[in-house]
Amino acid sequence: MSARRALILVTACLGLLAVLRSSAMVHAGEGMPPGTTRDLVLAVARPLDRVTSTLWLDRPDRLLTRAFGHPDPAGAKADSSELASAAALAEPPADGRDGAARREGSGGEATRLRTPTAADPLRVLVTGDSLTESLGPTITNTAPAAIRAETDTRFGTGLVRPDFFDWxxxxxxxxxERNPEAVVVAMGGNDGQGITQPDGTILPAGSDEWAAExxxxAIVLMRIWSDGGSRRVYWLGLPPARSETLNSYFTRMNEATRAAAERVPGARFLDLRPTLSTGGRYTDYLTDSGGRSVLIRTRDGVHLTLDGARMAAAPVLAVLAGDWHPR
Structure with a gap:
Protein backbone atom coordinates (compact mmCIF):
# COMPACT_ATOMS: atom_id res chain seq x y z
CA MET A 1 0.00 0.00 0.00
CA SER A 2 1.32 3.42 -0.89
CA ALA A 3 2.04 5.99 1.77
CA ARG A 4 -0.79 8.16 0.45
CA ARG A 5 -3.33 5.34 0.70
CA ALA A 6 -2.10 4.41 4.16
CA LEU A 7 -2.49 8.01 5.31
CA ILE A 8 -6.04 8.18 3.90
CA LEU A 9 -6.94 4.89 5.58
CA VAL A 10 -5.55 5.96 8.96
CA THR A 11 -7.31 9.33 8.73
CA ALA A 12 -10.62 7.65 7.83
CA CYS A 13 -10.30 5.18 10.72
CA LEU A 14 -9.54 7.96 13.18
CA GLY A 15 -12.49 9.98 11.89
CA LEU A 16 -14.82 6.98 12.23
CA LEU A 17 -13.50 6.29 15.72
CA ALA A 18 -14.11 9.93 16.69
CA VAL A 19 -17.71 9.72 15.47
CA LEU A 20 -18.50 6.39 17.11
CA ARG A 21 -16.69 7.11 20.38
CA SER A 22 -17.28 10.83 20.82
CA SER A 23 -18.51 10.38 24.41
CA ALA A 24 -15.19 8.76 25.33
CA MET A 25 -13.39 11.76 23.81
CA VAL A 26 -15.44 14.12 25.98
CA HIS A 27 -14.78 11.99 29.05
CA ALA A 28 -11.04 11.91 28.36
CA GLY A 29 -10.92 15.65 27.64
CA GLU A 30 -12.70 16.57 30.87
CA GLY A 31 -10.11 14.65 32.83
CA MET A 32 -7.14 16.44 31.24
CA PRO A 33 -5.22 19.15 33.10
CA PRO A 34 -6.24 22.69 32.07
CA GLY A 35 -4.44 23.92 28.97
CA THR A 36 -4.51 24.22 25.21
CA THR A 37 -4.74 20.46 24.59
CA ARG A 38 -7.78 20.08 26.85
CA ASP A 39 -9.46 23.11 25.26
CA LEU A 40 -8.88 21.79 21.73
CA VAL A 41 -10.09 18.26 22.56
CA LEU A 42 -13.28 19.51 24.19
CA ALA A 43 -13.89 22.11 21.47
CA VAL A 44 -14.07 19.24 18.96
CA ALA A 45 -15.50 16.48 21.14
CA ARG A 46 -18.46 18.24 22.74
CA PRO A 47 -20.17 19.44 19.52
CA LEU A 48 -19.39 16.10 17.87
CA ASP A 49 -20.87 14.22 20.82
CA ARG A 50 -24.07 16.25 20.63
CA VAL A 51 -24.45 15.40 16.95
CA THR A 52 -23.65 11.69 17.30
CA SER A 53 -25.97 11.36 20.29
CA THR A 54 -28.83 13.04 18.43
CA LEU A 55 -28.33 10.75 15.43
CA TRP A 56 -27.89 7.67 17.68
CA LEU A 57 -24.49 6.98 16.14
CA ASP A 58 -23.11 6.33 19.62
CA ARG A 59 -25.50 3.46 20.36
CA PRO A 60 -23.36 0.59 18.95
CA ASP A 61 -20.38 1.65 21.05
CA ARG A 62 -22.47 1.96 24.21
CA LEU A 63 -24.08 -1.45 23.65
CA LEU A 64 -20.70 -3.09 23.13
CA THR A 65 -19.28 -1.28 26.17
CA ARG A 66 -22.02 -2.65 28.41
CA ALA A 67 -21.79 -6.11 26.83
CA PHE A 68 -18.11 -6.37 27.76
CA GLY A 69 -18.73 -5.08 31.28
CA HIS A 70 -16.89 -1.77 30.90
CA PRO A 71 -18.12 1.52 32.41
CA ASP A 72 -20.03 3.72 29.98
CA PRO A 73 -19.09 7.42 30.45
CA ALA A 74 -22.00 8.64 28.34
CA GLY A 75 -24.50 6.38 30.03
CA ALA A 76 -23.42 7.02 33.61
CA LYS A 77 -26.26 8.01 35.90
CA ALA A 78 -26.00 10.94 38.28
CA ASP A 79 -28.14 9.12 40.85
CA SER A 80 -25.54 6.32 41.15
CA SER A 81 -23.47 8.69 43.27
CA GLU A 82 -24.02 9.38 46.93
CA LEU A 83 -23.24 12.98 46.08
CA ALA A 84 -26.50 13.29 44.14
CA SER A 85 -28.74 10.80 45.95
CA ALA A 86 -27.82 11.87 49.48
CA ALA A 87 -28.03 15.50 48.43
CA ALA A 88 -31.72 14.98 47.75
CA LEU A 89 -32.30 14.34 51.47
CA ALA A 90 -33.40 17.07 53.83
CA GLU A 91 -30.68 19.47 54.93
CA PRO A 92 -29.73 19.75 58.60
CA PRO A 93 -30.89 22.92 60.39
CA ALA A 94 -28.85 26.06 59.82
CA ASP A 95 -27.52 26.20 63.39
CA GLY A 96 -24.22 24.46 62.78
CA ARG A 97 -25.53 21.08 63.99
CA ASP A 98 -26.37 17.86 62.20
CA GLY A 99 -27.68 14.54 63.49
CA ALA A 100 -24.25 13.18 64.39
CA ALA A 101 -23.42 16.18 66.56
CA ARG A 102 -26.76 16.06 68.38
CA ARG A 103 -26.41 12.32 69.07
CA GLU A 104 -23.02 12.99 70.65
CA GLY A 105 -24.62 15.58 72.93
CA SER A 106 -22.03 18.13 71.83
CA GLY A 107 -24.47 20.95 71.22
CA GLY A 108 -23.09 21.29 67.72
CA GLU A 109 -19.48 21.79 68.82
CA ALA A 110 -16.79 20.02 66.86
CA THR A 111 -14.39 17.64 68.59
CA ARG A 112 -11.86 19.41 70.80
CA LEU A 113 -8.56 19.85 69.00
CA ARG A 114 -5.24 18.50 70.18
CA THR A 115 -1.98 20.45 70.14
CA PRO A 116 0.26 19.24 67.27
CA THR A 117 4.03 19.17 67.69
CA ALA A 118 6.99 18.53 65.41
CA ALA A 119 7.16 15.01 66.84
CA ASP A 120 3.44 14.44 66.27
CA PRO A 121 2.43 16.87 63.49
CA LEU A 122 -1.06 17.78 62.37
CA ARG A 123 -2.12 15.63 59.41
CA VAL A 124 -3.52 17.93 56.72
CA LEU A 125 -4.93 16.89 53.36
CA VAL A 126 -5.19 19.55 50.63
CA THR A 127 -7.57 18.30 47.98
CA GLY A 128 -9.84 19.39 45.15
CA ASP A 129 -9.53 20.19 41.47
CA SER A 130 -6.63 21.83 39.62
CA LEU A 131 -6.87 24.87 41.91
CA THR A 132 -4.88 22.80 44.44
CA GLU A 133 -2.09 21.95 42.00
CA SER A 134 0.19 24.78 43.14
CA LEU A 135 -1.53 25.63 46.42
CA GLY A 136 -1.12 22.18 47.99
CA PRO A 137 2.65 21.86 47.56
CA THR A 138 3.07 25.49 48.65
CA ILE A 139 1.22 24.79 51.91
CA THR A 140 3.38 21.69 52.40
CA ASN A 141 6.61 23.58 51.78
CA THR A 142 5.79 26.64 53.90
CA ALA A 143 4.04 24.96 56.85
CA PRO A 144 5.84 24.74 60.19
CA ALA A 145 7.22 21.43 61.38
CA ALA A 146 4.14 20.78 63.48
CA ILE A 147 1.94 20.69 60.34
CA ARG A 148 2.42 17.91 57.79
CA ALA A 149 0.40 18.46 54.61
CA GLU A 150 -0.07 16.34 51.50
CA THR A 151 -1.96 17.06 48.29
CA ASP A 152 -4.49 15.05 46.29
CA THR A 153 -5.38 16.94 43.08
CA ARG A 154 -8.07 15.65 40.70
CA PHE A 155 -8.05 17.59 37.45
CA GLY A 156 -11.28 18.46 35.67
CA THR A 157 -13.53 17.43 38.58
CA GLY A 158 -16.16 19.09 40.73
CA LEU A 159 -19.58 18.68 42.29
CA VAL A 160 -21.81 18.94 39.22
CA ARG A 161 -20.58 15.82 37.38
CA PRO A 162 -20.44 12.80 39.74
CA ASP A 163 -20.90 10.64 36.63
CA PHE A 164 -17.43 11.81 35.55
CA PHE A 165 -15.76 11.77 38.97
CA ASP A 166 -17.54 10.83 42.19
CA TRP A 167 -16.14 13.01 44.95
CA GLU A 177 -6.59 5.58 53.52
CA ARG A 178 -5.00 8.88 54.58
CA ASN A 179 -6.71 9.51 57.93
CA PRO A 180 -6.36 13.32 57.87
CA GLU A 181 -7.18 15.47 60.87
CA ALA A 182 -7.87 18.52 58.73
CA VAL A 183 -8.98 18.75 55.11
CA VAL A 184 -8.37 21.88 53.02
CA VAL A 185 -10.62 21.95 49.95
CA ALA A 186 -10.40 24.07 46.81
CA MET A 187 -12.67 23.24 43.89
CA GLY A 188 -15.30 24.72 41.60
CA GLY A 189 -13.28 25.85 38.60
CA ASN A 190 -15.02 23.26 36.40
CA ASP A 191 -18.51 23.62 37.89
CA GLY A 192 -19.90 26.44 35.76
CA GLN A 193 -22.30 24.05 34.02
CA GLY A 194 -25.80 22.69 34.54
CA ILE A 195 -26.56 20.03 37.13
CA THR A 196 -28.48 16.94 35.98
CA GLN A 197 -30.77 15.67 38.73
CA PRO A 198 -31.44 11.94 39.31
CA ASP A 199 -34.85 12.35 37.60
CA GLY A 200 -33.20 13.83 34.51
CA THR A 201 -34.09 17.44 35.29
CA ILE A 202 -31.33 19.86 34.31
CA LEU A 203 -30.74 22.84 36.58
CA PRO A 204 -29.25 25.74 34.56
CA ALA A 205 -25.88 26.94 35.83
CA GLY A 206 -26.20 29.94 38.09
CA SER A 207 -29.93 29.56 38.74
CA ASP A 208 -31.38 29.58 42.26
CA GLU A 209 -32.24 25.88 41.98
CA TRP A 210 -28.71 25.13 40.81
CA ALA A 211 -27.21 27.05 43.75
CA ALA A 212 -29.46 25.20 46.22
CA GLU A 213 -28.43 21.82 44.81
CA ALA A 218 -21.28 20.51 49.34
CA ILE A 219 -22.99 19.56 52.61
CA VAL A 220 -22.82 15.86 51.68
CA LEU A 221 -19.11 16.11 50.93
CA MET A 222 -18.31 18.16 54.03
CA ARG A 223 -20.18 15.63 56.19
CA ILE A 224 -18.05 12.80 54.84
CA TRP A 225 -14.80 14.61 55.54
CA SER A 226 -15.80 16.05 58.93
CA ASP A 227 -17.52 12.91 60.29
CA GLY A 228 -19.65 14.79 62.77
CA GLY A 229 -16.88 17.20 63.69
CA SER A 230 -14.15 14.66 64.43
CA ARG A 231 -12.14 16.28 61.63
CA ARG A 232 -11.90 19.90 60.53
CA VAL A 233 -12.82 20.91 56.97
CA TYR A 234 -11.63 24.23 55.52
CA TRP A 235 -13.41 25.01 52.26
CA LEU A 236 -11.60 27.76 50.35
CA GLY A 237 -13.71 30.32 48.54
CA LEU A 238 -13.02 30.92 44.86
CA PRO A 239 -11.19 34.19 44.14
CA PRO A 240 -12.58 36.42 41.35
CA ALA A 241 -12.03 35.16 37.80
CA ARG A 242 -11.09 37.36 34.84
CA SER A 243 -14.16 36.17 32.91
CA GLU A 244 -17.30 37.97 34.09
CA THR A 245 -19.44 34.95 33.20
CA LEU A 246 -17.23 32.57 35.15
CA ASN A 247 -16.97 35.05 38.00
CA SER A 248 -20.76 35.14 38.34
CA TYR A 249 -20.75 31.35 38.75
CA PHE A 250 -17.93 31.57 41.28
CA THR A 251 -19.92 34.07 43.32
CA ARG A 252 -22.89 31.71 43.52
CA MET A 253 -20.63 28.77 44.41
CA ASN A 254 -19.05 30.80 47.21
CA GLU A 255 -22.49 31.67 48.58
CA ALA A 256 -23.50 28.01 48.41
CA THR A 257 -20.37 26.57 50.06
CA ARG A 258 -20.35 29.27 52.75
CA ALA A 259 -23.95 28.34 53.63
CA ALA A 260 -23.06 24.63 53.52
CA ALA A 261 -20.19 25.08 55.97
CA GLU A 262 -22.56 26.74 58.44
CA ARG A 263 -24.60 23.52 58.53
CA VAL A 264 -21.79 21.00 59.12
CA PRO A 265 -19.93 20.62 62.44
CA GLY A 266 -16.20 21.09 62.02
CA ALA A 267 -16.56 22.80 58.61
CA ARG A 268 -15.44 26.35 57.91
CA PHE A 269 -15.52 28.57 54.83
CA LEU A 270 -12.36 30.60 54.16
CA ASP A 271 -12.88 33.59 51.87
CA LEU A 272 -9.75 34.18 49.77
CA ARG A 273 -11.11 37.21 47.93
CA PRO A 274 -9.58 39.75 50.34
CA THR A 275 -6.19 38.10 49.79
CA LEU A 276 -6.35 37.49 46.04
CA SER A 277 -8.19 40.54 44.70
CA THR A 278 -8.28 44.33 44.76
CA GLY A 279 -11.36 45.27 46.70
CA GLY A 280 -13.11 42.12 45.44
CA ARG A 281 -12.18 42.82 41.81
CA TYR A 282 -9.99 40.58 39.64
CA THR A 283 -6.35 41.53 39.27
CA ASP A 284 -3.31 39.88 37.71
CA TYR A 285 -0.81 41.54 40.05
CA LEU A 286 -0.68 42.17 43.79
CA THR A 287 1.92 43.40 46.25
CA ASP A 288 3.34 40.60 48.39
CA SER A 289 4.48 40.75 52.01
CA GLY A 290 7.93 41.85 50.85
CA GLY A 291 6.56 44.87 49.03
CA ARG A 292 7.11 43.41 45.54
CA SER A 293 4.54 43.51 42.75
CA VAL A 294 4.03 39.87 41.74
CA LEU A 295 1.98 38.07 39.09
CA ILE A 296 -0.58 35.97 41.00
CA ARG A 297 -2.74 34.52 38.20
CA THR A 298 -1.98 32.39 35.15
CA ARG A 299 -3.06 33.19 31.58
CA ASP A 300 -6.49 31.63 32.00
CA GLY A 301 -7.46 34.15 34.67
CA VAL A 302 -8.45 31.40 37.09
CA HIS A 303 -5.46 29.45 38.39
CA LEU A 304 -2.72 30.72 40.69
CA THR A 305 0.94 31.22 39.89
CA LEU A 306 3.50 30.14 42.48
CA ASP A 307 3.51 33.67 43.89
CA GLY A 308 -0.28 33.60 44.00
CA ALA A 309 -0.20 30.22 45.75
CA ARG A 310 2.20 31.60 48.35
CA MET A 311 -0.17 34.49 49.04
CA ALA A 312 -3.16 32.10 49.28
CA ALA A 313 -1.30 29.69 51.55
CA ALA A 314 -0.59 32.35 54.18
CA PRO A 315 -4.19 32.81 55.44
CA VAL A 316 -4.81 29.06 55.28
CA LEU A 317 -1.81 28.35 57.50
CA ALA A 318 -2.81 31.22 59.79
CA VAL A 319 -6.26 29.69 60.32
CA LEU A 320 -4.74 26.25 60.95
CA ALA A 321 -2.38 27.77 63.50
CA GLY A 322 -5.22 29.70 65.15
CA ASP A 323 -7.42 26.61 65.47
CA TRP A 324 -4.80 24.01 66.41
CA HIS A 325 -2.05 26.07 68.16
CA PRO A 326 0.85 23.88 66.95
CA ARG A 327 4.07 23.99 68.98
Missing part, protein backbone atom coordinates in the same frame (compact mmCIF):
# COMPACT_ATOMS: atom_id res chain seq x y z
CA UNK A 168 -18.29 11.36 47.61
CA UNK A 169 -16.74 7.94 46.99
CA UNK A 170 -13.27 9.46 46.69
CA UNK A 171 -13.67 11.40 49.95
CA UNK A 172 -14.48 8.18 51.79
CA UNK A 173 -11.32 6.59 50.34
CA UNK A 174 -9.28 9.60 51.42
CA UNK A 175 -10.59 9.38 54.98
CA UNK A 176 -9.96 5.65 55.28
CA UNK A 214 -24.77 22.85 44.82
CA UNK A 215 -25.13 23.74 48.51
CA UNK A 216 -26.69 20.35 49.28
CA UNK A 217 -23.91 18.51 47.48
Missing amino acids: ATHARHQVS YRRR
Whole structure:
Protein backbone atom coordinates (compact mmCIF):
# COMPACT_ATOMS: atom_id res chain seq x y z
CA MET A 1 0.00 0.00 0.00
CA SER A 2 1.32 3.42 -0.89
CA ALA A 3 2.04 5.99 1.77
CA ARG A 4 -0.79 8.16 0.45
CA ARG A 5 -3.33 5.34 0.70
CA ALA A 6 -2.10 4.41 4.16
CA LEU A 7 -2.49 8.01 5.31
CA ILE A 8 -6.04 8.18 3.90
CA LEU A 9 -6.94 4.89 5.58
CA VAL A 10 -5.55 5.96 8.96
CA THR A 11 -7.31 9.33 8.73
CA ALA A 12 -10.62 7.65 7.83
CA CYS A 13 -10.30 5.18 10.72
CA LEU A 14 -9.54 7.96 13.18
CA GLY A 15 -12.49 9.98 11.89
CA LEU A 16 -14.82 6.98 12.23
CA LEU A 17 -13.50 6.29 15.72
CA ALA A 18 -14.11 9.93 16.69
CA VAL A 19 -17.71 9.72 15.47
CA LEU A 20 -18.50 6.39 17.11
CA ARG A 21 -16.69 7.11 20.38
CA SER A 22 -17.28 10.83 20.82
CA SER A 23 -18.51 10.38 24.41
CA ALA A 24 -15.19 8.76 25.33
CA MET A 25 -13.39 11.76 23.81
CA VAL A 26 -15.44 14.12 25.98
CA HIS A 27 -14.78 11.99 29.05
CA ALA A 28 -11.04 11.91 28.36
CA GLY A 29 -10.92 15.65 27.64
CA GLU A 30 -12.70 16.57 30.87
CA GLY A 31 -10.11 14.65 32.83
CA MET A 32 -7.14 16.44 31.24
CA PRO A 33 -5.22 19.15 33.10
CA PRO A 34 -6.24 22.69 32.07
CA GLY A 35 -4.44 23.92 28.97
CA THR A 36 -4.51 24.22 25.21
CA THR A 37 -4.74 20.46 24.59
CA ARG A 38 -7.78 20.08 26.85
CA ASP A 39 -9.46 23.11 25.26
CA LEU A 40 -8.88 21.79 21.73
CA VAL A 41 -10.09 18.26 22.56
CA LEU A 42 -13.28 19.51 24.19
CA ALA A 43 -13.89 22.11 21.47
CA VAL A 44 -14.07 19.24 18.96
CA ALA A 45 -15.50 16.48 21.14
CA ARG A 46 -18.46 18.24 22.74
CA PRO A 47 -20.17 19.44 19.52
CA LEU A 48 -19.39 16.10 17.87
CA ASP A 49 -20.87 14.22 20.82
CA ARG A 50 -24.07 16.25 20.63
CA VAL A 51 -24.45 15.40 16.95
CA THR A 52 -23.65 11.69 17.30
CA SER A 53 -25.97 11.36 20.29
CA THR A 54 -28.83 13.04 18.43
CA LEU A 55 -28.33 10.75 15.43
CA TRP A 56 -27.89 7.67 17.68
CA LEU A 57 -24.49 6.98 16.14
CA ASP A 58 -23.11 6.33 19.62
CA ARG A 59 -25.50 3.46 20.36
CA PRO A 60 -23.36 0.59 18.95
CA ASP A 61 -20.38 1.65 21.05
CA ARG A 62 -22.47 1.96 24.21
CA LEU A 63 -24.08 -1.45 23.65
CA LEU A 64 -20.70 -3.09 23.13
CA THR A 65 -19.28 -1.28 26.17
CA ARG A 66 -22.02 -2.65 28.41
CA ALA A 67 -21.79 -6.11 26.83
CA PHE A 68 -18.11 -6.37 27.76
CA GLY A 69 -18.73 -5.08 31.28
CA HIS A 70 -16.89 -1.77 30.90
CA PRO A 71 -18.12 1.52 32.41
CA ASP A 72 -20.03 3.72 29.98
CA PRO A 73 -19.09 7.42 30.45
CA ALA A 74 -22.00 8.64 28.34
CA GLY A 75 -24.50 6.38 30.03
CA ALA A 76 -23.42 7.02 33.61
CA LYS A 77 -26.26 8.01 35.90
CA ALA A 78 -26.00 10.94 38.28
CA ASP A 79 -28.14 9.12 40.85
CA SER A 80 -25.54 6.32 41.15
CA SER A 81 -23.47 8.69 43.27
CA GLU A 82 -24.02 9.38 46.93
CA LEU A 83 -23.24 12.98 46.08
CA ALA A 84 -26.50 13.29 44.14
CA SER A 85 -28.74 10.80 45.95
CA ALA A 86 -27.82 11.87 49.48
CA ALA A 87 -28.03 15.50 48.43
CA ALA A 88 -31.72 14.98 47.75
CA LEU A 89 -32.30 14.34 51.47
CA ALA A 90 -33.40 17.07 53.83
CA GLU A 91 -30.68 19.47 54.93
CA PRO A 92 -29.73 19.75 58.60
CA PRO A 93 -30.89 22.92 60.39
CA ALA A 94 -28.85 26.06 59.82
CA ASP A 95 -27.52 26.20 63.39
CA GLY A 96 -24.22 24.46 62.78
CA ARG A 97 -25.53 21.08 63.99
CA ASP A 98 -26.37 17.86 62.20
CA GLY A 99 -27.68 14.54 63.49
CA ALA A 100 -24.25 13.18 64.39
CA ALA A 101 -23.42 16.18 66.56
CA ARG A 102 -26.76 16.06 68.38
CA ARG A 103 -26.41 12.32 69.07
CA GLU A 104 -23.02 12.99 70.65
CA GLY A 105 -24.62 15.58 72.93
CA SER A 106 -22.03 18.13 71.83
CA GLY A 107 -24.47 20.95 71.22
CA GLY A 108 -23.09 21.29 67.72
CA GLU A 109 -19.48 21.79 68.82
CA ALA A 110 -16.79 20.02 66.86
CA THR A 111 -14.39 17.64 68.59
CA ARG A 112 -11.86 19.41 70.80
CA LEU A 113 -8.56 19.85 69.00
CA ARG A 114 -5.24 18.50 70.18
CA THR A 115 -1.98 20.45 70.14
CA PRO A 116 0.26 19.24 67.27
CA THR A 117 4.03 19.17 67.69
CA ALA A 118 6.99 18.53 65.41
CA ALA A 119 7.16 15.01 66.84
CA ASP A 120 3.44 14.44 66.27
CA PRO A 121 2.43 16.87 63.49
CA LEU A 122 -1.06 17.78 62.37
CA ARG A 123 -2.12 15.63 59.41
CA VAL A 124 -3.52 17.93 56.72
CA LEU A 125 -4.93 16.89 53.36
CA VAL A 126 -5.19 19.55 50.63
CA THR A 127 -7.57 18.30 47.98
CA GLY A 128 -9.84 19.39 45.15
CA ASP A 129 -9.53 20.19 41.47
CA SER A 130 -6.63 21.83 39.62
CA LEU A 131 -6.87 24.87 41.91
CA THR A 132 -4.88 22.80 44.44
CA GLU A 133 -2.09 21.95 42.00
CA SER A 134 0.19 24.78 43.14
CA LEU A 135 -1.53 25.63 46.42
CA GLY A 136 -1.12 22.18 47.99
CA PRO A 137 2.65 21.86 47.56
CA THR A 138 3.07 25.49 48.65
CA ILE A 139 1.22 24.79 51.91
CA THR A 140 3.38 21.69 52.40
CA ASN A 141 6.61 23.58 51.78
CA THR A 142 5.79 26.64 53.90
CA ALA A 143 4.04 24.96 56.85
CA PRO A 144 5.84 24.74 60.19
CA ALA A 145 7.22 21.43 61.38
CA ALA A 146 4.14 20.78 63.48
CA ILE A 147 1.94 20.69 60.34
CA ARG A 148 2.42 17.91 57.79
CA ALA A 149 0.40 18.46 54.61
CA GLU A 150 -0.07 16.34 51.50
CA THR A 151 -1.96 17.06 48.29
CA ASP A 152 -4.49 15.05 46.29
CA THR A 153 -5.38 16.94 43.08
CA ARG A 154 -8.07 15.65 40.70
CA PHE A 155 -8.05 17.59 37.45
CA GLY A 156 -11.28 18.46 35.67
CA THR A 157 -13.53 17.43 38.58
CA GLY A 158 -16.16 19.09 40.73
CA LEU A 159 -19.58 18.68 42.29
CA VAL A 160 -21.81 18.94 39.22
CA ARG A 161 -20.58 15.82 37.38
CA PRO A 162 -20.44 12.80 39.74
CA ASP A 163 -20.90 10.64 36.63
CA PHE A 164 -17.43 11.81 35.55
CA PHE A 165 -15.76 11.77 38.97
CA ASP A 166 -17.54 10.83 42.19
CA TRP A 167 -16.14 13.01 44.95
CA ALA A 168 -18.29 11.36 47.61
CA THR A 169 -16.74 7.94 46.99
CA HIS A 170 -13.27 9.46 46.69
CA ALA A 171 -13.67 11.40 49.95
CA ARG A 172 -14.48 8.18 51.79
CA HIS A 173 -11.32 6.59 50.34
CA GLN A 174 -9.28 9.60 51.42
CA VAL A 175 -10.59 9.38 54.98
CA SER A 176 -9.96 5.65 55.28
CA GLU A 177 -6.59 5.58 53.52
CA ARG A 178 -5.00 8.88 54.58
CA ASN A 179 -6.71 9.51 57.93
CA PRO A 180 -6.36 13.32 57.87
CA GLU A 181 -7.18 15.47 60.87
CA ALA A 182 -7.87 18.52 58.73
CA VAL A 183 -8.98 18.75 55.11
CA VAL A 184 -8.37 21.88 53.02
CA VAL A 185 -10.62 21.95 49.95
CA ALA A 186 -10.40 24.07 46.81
CA MET A 187 -12.67 23.24 43.89
CA GLY A 188 -15.30 24.72 41.60
CA GLY A 189 -13.28 25.85 38.60
CA ASN A 190 -15.02 23.26 36.40
CA ASP A 191 -18.51 23.62 37.89
CA GLY A 192 -19.90 26.44 35.76
CA GLN A 193 -22.30 24.05 34.02
CA GLY A 194 -25.80 22.69 34.54
CA ILE A 195 -26.56 20.03 37.13
CA THR A 196 -28.48 16.94 35.98
CA GLN A 197 -30.77 15.67 38.73
CA PRO A 198 -31.44 11.94 39.31
CA ASP A 199 -34.85 12.35 37.60
CA GLY A 200 -33.20 13.83 34.51
CA THR A 201 -34.09 17.44 35.29
CA ILE A 202 -31.33 19.86 34.31
CA LEU A 203 -30.74 22.84 36.58
CA PRO A 204 -29.25 25.74 34.56
CA ALA A 205 -25.88 26.94 35.83
CA GLY A 206 -26.20 29.94 38.09
CA SER A 207 -29.93 29.56 38.74
CA ASP A 208 -31.38 29.58 42.26
CA GLU A 209 -32.24 25.88 41.98
CA TRP A 210 -28.71 25.13 40.81
CA ALA A 211 -27.21 27.05 43.75
CA ALA A 212 -29.46 25.20 46.22
CA GLU A 213 -28.43 21.82 44.81
CA TYR A 214 -24.77 22.85 44.82
CA ARG A 215 -25.13 23.74 48.51
CA ARG A 216 -26.69 20.35 49.28
CA ARG A 217 -23.91 18.51 47.48
CA ALA A 218 -21.28 20.51 49.34
CA ILE A 219 -22.99 19.56 52.61
CA VAL A 220 -22.82 15.86 51.68
CA LEU A 221 -19.11 16.11 50.93
CA MET A 222 -18.31 18.16 54.03
CA ARG A 223 -20.18 15.63 56.19
CA ILE A 224 -18.05 12.80 54.84
CA TRP A 225 -14.80 14.61 55.54
CA SER A 226 -15.80 16.05 58.93
CA ASP A 227 -17.52 12.91 60.29
CA GLY A 228 -19.65 14.79 62.77
CA GLY A 229 -16.88 17.20 63.69
CA SER A 230 -14.15 14.66 64.43
CA ARG A 231 -12.14 16.28 61.63
CA ARG A 232 -11.90 19.90 60.53
CA VAL A 233 -12.82 20.91 56.97
CA TYR A 234 -11.63 24.23 55.52
CA TRP A 235 -13.41 25.01 52.26
CA LEU A 236 -11.60 27.76 50.35
CA GLY A 237 -13.71 30.32 48.54
CA LEU A 238 -13.02 30.92 44.86
CA PRO A 239 -11.19 34.19 44.14
CA PRO A 240 -12.58 36.42 41.35
CA ALA A 241 -12.03 35.16 37.80
CA ARG A 242 -11.09 37.36 34.84
CA SER A 243 -14.16 36.17 32.91
CA GLU A 244 -17.30 37.97 34.09
CA THR A 245 -19.44 34.95 33.20
CA LEU A 246 -17.23 32.57 35.15
CA ASN A 247 -16.97 35.05 38.00
CA SER A 248 -20.76 35.14 38.34
CA TYR A 249 -20.75 31.35 38.75
CA PHE A 250 -17.93 31.57 41.28
CA THR A 251 -19.92 34.07 43.32
CA ARG A 252 -22.89 31.71 43.52
CA MET A 253 -20.63 28.77 44.41
CA ASN A 254 -19.05 30.80 47.21
CA GLU A 255 -22.49 31.67 48.58
CA ALA A 256 -23.50 28.01 48.41
CA THR A 257 -20.37 26.57 50.06
CA ARG A 258 -20.35 29.27 52.75
CA ALA A 259 -23.95 28.34 53.63
CA ALA A 260 -23.06 24.63 53.52
CA ALA A 261 -20.19 25.08 55.97
CA GLU A 262 -22.56 26.74 58.44
CA ARG A 263 -24.60 23.52 58.53
CA VAL A 264 -21.79 21.00 59.12
CA PRO A 265 -19.93 20.62 62.44
CA GLY A 266 -16.20 21.09 62.02
CA ALA A 267 -16.56 22.80 58.61
CA ARG A 268 -15.44 26.35 57.91
CA PHE A 269 -15.52 28.57 54.83
CA LEU A 270 -12.36 30.60 54.16
CA ASP A 271 -12.88 33.59 51.87
CA LEU A 272 -9.75 34.18 49.77
CA ARG A 273 -11.11 37.21 47.93
CA PRO A 274 -9.58 39.75 50.34
CA THR A 275 -6.19 38.10 49.79
CA LEU A 276 -6.35 37.49 46.04
CA SER A 277 -8.19 40.54 44.70
CA THR A 278 -8.28 44.33 44.76
CA GLY A 279 -11.36 45.27 46.70
CA GLY A 280 -13.11 42.12 45.44
CA ARG A 281 -12.18 42.82 41.81
CA TYR A 282 -9.99 40.58 39.64
CA THR A 283 -6.35 41.53 39.27
CA ASP A 284 -3.31 39.88 37.71
CA TYR A 285 -0.81 41.54 40.05
CA LEU A 286 -0.68 42.17 43.79
CA THR A 287 1.92 43.40 46.25
CA ASP A 288 3.34 40.60 48.39
CA SER A 289 4.48 40.75 52.01
CA GLY A 290 7.93 41.85 50.85
CA GLY A 291 6.56 44.87 49.03
CA ARG A 292 7.11 43.41 45.54
CA SER A 293 4.54 43.51 42.75
CA VAL A 294 4.03 39.87 41.74
CA LEU A 295 1.98 38.07 39.09
CA ILE A 296 -0.58 35.97 41.00
CA ARG A 297 -2.74 34.52 38.20
CA THR A 298 -1.98 32.39 35.15
CA ARG A 299 -3.06 33.19 31.58
CA ASP A 300 -6.49 31.63 32.00
CA GLY A 301 -7.46 34.15 34.67
CA VAL A 302 -8.45 31.40 37.09
CA HIS A 303 -5.46 29.45 38.39
CA LEU A 304 -2.72 30.72 40.69
CA THR A 305 0.94 31.22 39.89
CA LEU A 306 3.50 30.14 42.48
CA ASP A 307 3.51 33.67 43.89
CA GLY A 308 -0.28 33.60 44.00
CA ALA A 309 -0.20 30.22 45.75
CA ARG A 310 2.20 31.60 48.35
CA MET A 311 -0.17 34.49 49.04
CA ALA A 312 -3.16 32.10 49.28
CA ALA A 313 -1.30 29.69 51.55
CA ALA A 314 -0.59 32.35 54.18
CA PRO A 315 -4.19 32.81 55.44
CA VAL A 316 -4.81 29.06 55.28
CA LEU A 317 -1.81 28.35 57.50
CA ALA A 318 -2.81 31.22 59.79
CA VAL A 319 -6.26 29.69 60.32
CA LEU A 320 -4.74 26.25 60.95
CA ALA A 321 -2.38 27.77 63.50
CA GLY A 322 -5.22 29.70 65.15
CA ASP A 323 -7.42 26.61 65.47
CA TRP A 324 -4.80 24.01 66.41
CA HIS A 325 -2.05 26.07 68.16
CA PRO A 326 0.85 23.88 66.95
CA ARG A 327 4.07 23.99 68.98
